[in-house]
Amino acid sequence: MKRRVQWQTWGVGVTLLASASVSAGPITFNSALPVAKGALINREILLIHRFKGDVTSANRDLEVNGLASVLVYGVTSKLALFGVLPYIDKNLDINGGQSIARHSKGIGDTKLFARYTFFKQDERGKTLRFAAFGGFKAPTGDDIQTDSFGRLPIPLQSGSGAWDTLGGVVMTYQTLDYEIDAQLSANNKGRANDFALGNEYRADVSLQYRLSPLEDDTHSFLYGVLEANLIHLDRNQLLGMDDDNSGGTSLFLSPGIQYVTPKYVLEAAVQLPVLQNLNGSALATDFIFTTGFRINF
Numbered sequence: 001m002k003r004r005v006q007w008q009t010w011g012v013g014v015t016l017l018a019s020a021s022v023s024a025g026p027i028t029f030n031s032a033l034p035v036a037k038g039a040l041i042n043r044e045i046l047l048i049h050r051f052k053g054d055v056t057s058a059n060r061d062l063e064v065n066g067l068a069s070v071l072v073y074g075v076t077s078k079l080a081l082f083g084v085l086p087y088i089d090k091n092l093d094i095n096g097g098q099s100i101a102r103h104s105k106g107i108g109d110t111k112l113f114a115r116y117t118f119f120k121q122d123e124r125g126k127t128l129r130f131a132a133f134g135g136f137k138a139p140t141g142d143d144i145q146t147d148s149f150g151r152l153p154i155p156l157q158s159g160s161g162a163w164d165t166l167g168g169v170v171m172t173y174q175t176l177d178y179e180i181d182a183q184l185s186a187n188n189k190g191r192a193n194d195f196a197l198g199n200e201y202r203a204d205v206s207l208q209y210r211l212s213p214l215e216d217d218t219h220s221f222l223y224g225v226l227e228a229n230l231i232h233l234d235r236n237q238l239l240g241m242d243d244d245n246s247g248g249t250s251l252f253l254s255p256g257i258q259y260v261t262p263k264y265v266l267e268a269a270v271q272l273p274v275l276q277n278l279n280g281s282a283l284a285t286d287f288i289f290t291t292g293f294r295i296n297f
Contacts, residue, residue, distance in 0.1 A: 162190030
């Protein structure tokens with residue numbers, strides 16, 4: 001009997017802070033700060049995700065490495081458009097009575113979504129904003145890769161072969177010394193090849209606190225970041241039946257750091273699991289490391 005594994009590949013690191021001028025912001029999710037009309041922001045994200053799982057007859061180690069390119073364009077001061085294209089490399093090692101290694105790499109599925117600011121309150125030295133976002137994921141990644149053991153299972157493919165829909169709301173409260181962001185989101189996974197990944201539901205919160213200016217002109221700053229990510233994944237489905245070895249609820253704490261200038265941001269964070277209530281033998285996360293940069297054109 002074949003065992004199926006499930007993991008979130010890009011639950012982290014596919015959205016970006018977008019504002020008229022680059023500033024601090026969440027590392028693992030979005031913000032509600034505005035994009036100036038006609039402005040273009042690029043973010044490049046390197047993701048390293050490590051999983052481990054033990055079953056009666058085998059130990060499983062999964063490595064997911066990827067690079068996501070993100071572009072955002074300001075249509076108006078309230079409406080921004082986002083596009084995310086990842087390149088993903090996955091390696092699964094199963095060590096039991098027989099050692100098995102399976103591997104895939106390639107362009108992943110593309111995410112396209114819009115974000116609209118429906119409330120803003122600006123005061124001297126601070127701002128409060130609420131925004132809603134929604135869009136879809138298109139199956140641009142390869143979902144028919146094979147190896148010496150045959151066709152790879154969908155969770156190990158570069159793409160899912162399915163169309164997904166996503167949406168949520170996000171809040172940002174920003175002052176001169178700190179910023180607080182919070183997000184609620186849902187990702188409804190589509191079905192392809194008689195298989196559907198479990199739907200994803202998230203609640204995220206982030207605090208970025210300015211530690212010090214790094215130059216006399218106070219144009220460069222160092223921020224400490226602390227985020228929490230509560231993520232629930234429904235069970236995968238194959239031929240209409242639930243996979244009891246997939247899905248579950250995880251809570252991560254994510255300390256990070258950001259170097260912020262008027263034109264670009266350098267940042268890094270590590271997501272550490274503090275709670276993993278998973279179903280059956282679903283793979284557990286060891287850690288997720290995210291680093292990258294943002295540039296305002």
